[in-house]
Amino acid sequence: MTTMRKNEPTRVLVTGGAGEMGAYACRILAGAEEIAQVVVADRDGEKAGKLVADIGAKATALQLDISDAEALASALADVDIVLNCAGPFYRFGREVLSAAIAAGTDYLDICDDWEPTLEMLELDEAAREAGVTAVIGMGASPGTSNLLAVLAMDECDTVEKVYTSWRASAAHFPKATEGKEFADATAAIEHWVHNCTEPIKFWRDGGLVDGYGLEEMTLTYPGVGTDPVWVCGHPEPLTLPRVRPEVRESLNVMSARRGLMEAITAIALRVRAGELDVRQASEALLRSENVAGRGAGPSPSLPSNIFAIAEGTKGGRRIRVGAQAIVQPEGNMGEMTGIPLAVAALMSARGQVAKPGVHGPEGAIDPKLFFQELAQYAEEPPSADTPVYEVVSELID
Incomplete structure (x- = not known):
């Protein structure tokens, strides 16, 4: 089983990495000091290669069809974290998570379907036994x-x-x-x-x-x-x-x-x-x-x-x-989904998301720390004393 130590440079595999959501995550990870390698895995190998050429030396391209169980297992064997951005999740969510658990690789995804969410939650015990932390639905909504x-x-x-x-x-x-x-x-x-x-x-x-x-x-x-x-x-x-x-x-x-x-x-x-x-x-x-x-x-x-x-x-x-x-990245769906995923992956690389089992984001991620980190990717990052989220309340009659 892959064992990841806090502050150790981390190797990340991003399935669907050349797609609209995954590409934003790959760009951020390739520029982060916590990350040693970003494997941009995509069924379209040419598209993955073009992204890698654009984002720098830490990134490598891998042509990968996640329906090929043997190829997926091989890709997972040499990484610490997998970010699954390859849908549809009703077909591949449970399969990729199961492969990650078998490899001892921590897992995050952007699943926004309720059906595979229930299927993946059924793997909670298997993940805990393997020491794997899996966070499902870590995009915008959910996330x-x-x-x-x-x-x-x-x-x-x-x-x-x-x-x-x-x-x-x-x-x-x-x-x-x-x-x-x-x-x-x-x-x-x-x-x-x-x-x-x-x-x-x-x-x-x-x-x-x-x-x-x-x-x-x-x-x-x-x-x-x-x-x-x-x-x-x-x-x-x-x-x-x-x-x-x-x-x-x-x-x-x-x-x-x-x-x-x-x-x-x-x-x-x-x-x-x-x-x-x-x-x-x-x-x-x-x-x-x-x-x-x-x-x-x-x-x-x-x-x-x-x-x-x-x-x-x-x-x-x-x-x-x-x-x-109130301070966060704006833009298209790729930014609003891929950037939160990357932020959560960086927190995982620092040892800040380490709770074996299968969780929604609320089960494994500190929200106050997350929103402070997310705000740094806004068009105008906040100063140290700027609130980045609001919590307001009222009494109900």
Whole structure:
């Protein structure tokens, strides 16, 4: 089994390393003094080679198909940490994690599917026996969202409800290429449509329940106000109750302009009725009108960034707590996902993430330290005394 010592230069393998998410992580790791080697592993070896040529001498390229179990095992044998950025996780999440456990290699990924999250949590005992620390869902949401939830929950003596939220926006839709009236559906759009249309599991009444996404509810952020939000199928609701077992309700929700959510809700009903598959539904969404701008309704008043809310008690009184990062990297989905993953990997390399077993981010990562580290990759890094996150609270009548 690979044994990693604190402050020892670390070797990291990044599967899907030349992809949109993995490339950002590779760039950061290749420039960090804690890292001795970054293996950019990708099914597209040429693309991996181009990235390596751009990021420096610490990086090496490896053409790797993670469905080849023998090749994957060989790649894992010579590294201390693997960052798994190669989806889809419903096919490869458990397989890569199992291989990492067999190799004694610590593991982090950006899985944002609830199904493989449950499958990978089943490997907790095997990871603990192997001395392997595995952190699943360490991107934006899940990832930073989970750690914001910890900051909010830590203000409560007991927690009844915890919500993680992110902004859904048609501004993130792909643009049509020249000569086309509509954009082609991307994997990211299909993934979102899948989460909104297929059965999901979430945490309600103190346990896992089956349901569908897009349930509308209202959410209040202290000092900001109340807005409608819509339930999404995501990993956060499945892992957060593991650190606060008293939680009765844990949901991941989307804030958005109403027009966008009405469009996806109408399309979801057609998927559930068997009229459309996910691919067709994604294309229909991209052709929908009034999903962006003023035509979609007013912009939500809730925070535009990822945030978390906890409701519970403190000192015998009911309390609501909100948490959000106020200094962090901004930009595209690759940056917002790959950079948090890299930050967590660097913390692992320093010995700051060392808890054998399979965990959501909240189970193994110190959120206060994480957000201090994450803020250093903002466009304008903070000064020493600048707050990098906020935690605000109010009493509930």
